[in-house]
Structures are given as C-alpha cells and as structure tokens.
Amino acid sequence: MEFKNFLRKIKSCFKKFWFLLxxxxxxxxxxxSVIFIFIFIKFIFFxxxxxxxxxxxxxxxxxxxxxxxxxxxxxxxxxxxxxxxSKYLELGVEKRVFENFNFKKGFNKGDILFIMxxxxxxxxxxxxxxxxxxxxxxxxxxxxxxxxxxxxYVFSTIGDNNNGQLEIEKSINSDEIVGKAFFKIAPYVGWxxxxxxxxxxxxxxxxxxxxxx
Numbered sequence: 452m453e454f455k456n457f458l459r460k461i462k463s464c465f466k467k468f469w470f471l472l473x474x475x476x477x478x479x480x481x482x483x484s485v486i487f488i489f490i491f492i493k494f495i496f497f498x499x500x501x502x503x504x505x506x507x508x509x510x511x512x513x514x515x516x517x518x519x520x521x522x523x524x525x526x527x528x529x530x531x532x533x534x535x536x537s538k539y540l541e542l543g544v545e546k547r548v549f550e551n552f553n554f555k556k557g558f559n560k561g562d563i564l565f566i567m568x569x570x571x572x573x574x575x576x577x578x579x580x581x582x583x584x585x586x587x588x589x590x591x592x593x594x595x596x597x598x599x600x601x602x603x604y605v606f607s608t609i610g611d612n613n614n615g616q617l618e619i620e621k622s623i624n625s626d627e628i629v630g631k632a633f634f635k636i637a638p639y640v641g642w643x644x645x646x647x648x649x650x651x652x653x654x655x656x657x658x659x660x661x662x663x664x
Contacts, residue, residue: 505568506630511581512641513562514588516660517610518579520557524638528555534664538614542595544576552577552593557611558635560660561642564591566630571604579632580608584619589629592620612663 471483500509520526532546539549549555558564566581574580574594581591592608599605606623609616649657 506566508629509566511564511566511591512644513558513560513591514645516560517613518557519559519612519660521662523559524556526556544595554579561639561645562635563637563641564632565634565636566632569631571625581629581632582623583627614663
C-alpha cells in the first residue's frame with residue numbers, strides 16, 4: 452500500500468513538472484522552461500554528446516568566412532576552382548583530388564558543424580579539422596599537408612577562401628587538434644549567437660561572407 456502511494460506521489464509530481472515545463476503559459480512557466488532547457492543542454496546534452504563523439508566540442512559554429520565558397524552550397528565548383536587553382540597547385544593539390552574532398556563547396560559563417568574526435572593517424576589530406584591555435588576560438592580549416600616528425604604527426608592547413616596560409620596553421624601538432632568536421636547540421640543557425648558579437652569584431656570581419664580573389 453505504501454509503495455502504491457509512493458508511486459502516486461511520483462506520478463503526481465511528474466504531471467505538475469510536465470505541465471509547468473510545456474503547458475503552463477504563465478510567466479512562471481516560461482521562465483521555468485528556459486532555465487530547464489539551459490540546464491539540460493549545458494549539463495546533460497553536451498556532456499553526453501562530448502562523451503559519445505570523443506571531443507570537447509561536438510558542435511562548432513563557423514565564425515569566419517575563411518572556408519566560404521561563393522554561392523555556398525549552390526556554388527559552381529568549376530568556377531570556384533578557376534579562381535583558387537594557383538593557390539592549391541602550389542600546395543600540390545590538383546582539381547581532380549580536391550573534388551573528392553569532404554566539404555568541397557566549403558561552408559558559411561553561421562553554419563553549425565558536427566565534430567568528432569579522431570586519431571591523428573586516421574586523418575588525411577582534404578579533411579577539415581578544428582584545432583587550437585592560441586587564439587580565443589579554435590580554427591576550422593582544411594588539411595593540405597601531413598608530416599611524420601619525431602614519431603608524431605604534424606599537420607598543415609589552409610582556409611578555402613584565404614589567399615594563403617596563416618602562420619598559426621603551418622605546423623599543427625596532434626595534441627592541438629580538437630576533432631574532425633564530418634558534416635553540416637544547421638546552415639546559418641549559428642547566427643543566433645554570432646549576431647551578439649558582430650559589433651566587437653574588426654570591421655573587415657563583420658557581416659555576410661564574400662569570396663576573396
């Protein structure tokens with residue numbers, strides 16, 4: 452009997468909780484829902500996702516235009532390659548090789564990418580990685596060179612929309628890699644966060660992306 456009463460109380464509490472979370476249209480219900488969703492995402496969803504993906508940053512918002520292709524996912528690959536061909540040929544990457552890379556049409560500022568941890572020896576040229584470079588936020592660029600030095604791997608990357616390599620990406624150690632980008636899960640959705648920080652960026656980095664020639 453006592454156990455049944457206990458179950459009734461649990462059921463009653465759950466019904467009240469569920470009503471307050473999803474059905475209560477009062478200010479109290481709205482505040483409760485916002486707080487609950489924040490706590491769930493930060494302390495339950497992301498820790499579980501990080502554990503499953505093997506990286507501290509399973510979802511990454513693209514914050515710059517360094518991987519942008521004109522037209523985004525509707526871009527013309529041949530036209531894009533004609534503009535950037537000389538840059539990649541100097542790096543030893545031919546058109547027929549690049550067109551087999553993941554994200555061959557790049558991605559846009561505000562896109563959200565799905566990231567997974569990966570062993571250095573499984574990375575290959577053309578993969579898009581996210582890595583720490585001593586800056587405020589990690590960098591998301593494409594691998595164009597892999598070397599084996601002192602028994603470890605050293606990577607070199609470039610942004611598809613950059614005219615050349617940055618100094619910070621010419622020698623990336625394995626322990627600086629956060630993970631590999633596998634696919635885009637939410638185009639432009641990251642702007643919901645980025646919009647609040649645009650005014651703090653240099654004028655040249657604000658707003659929508661343009662192709663650099």
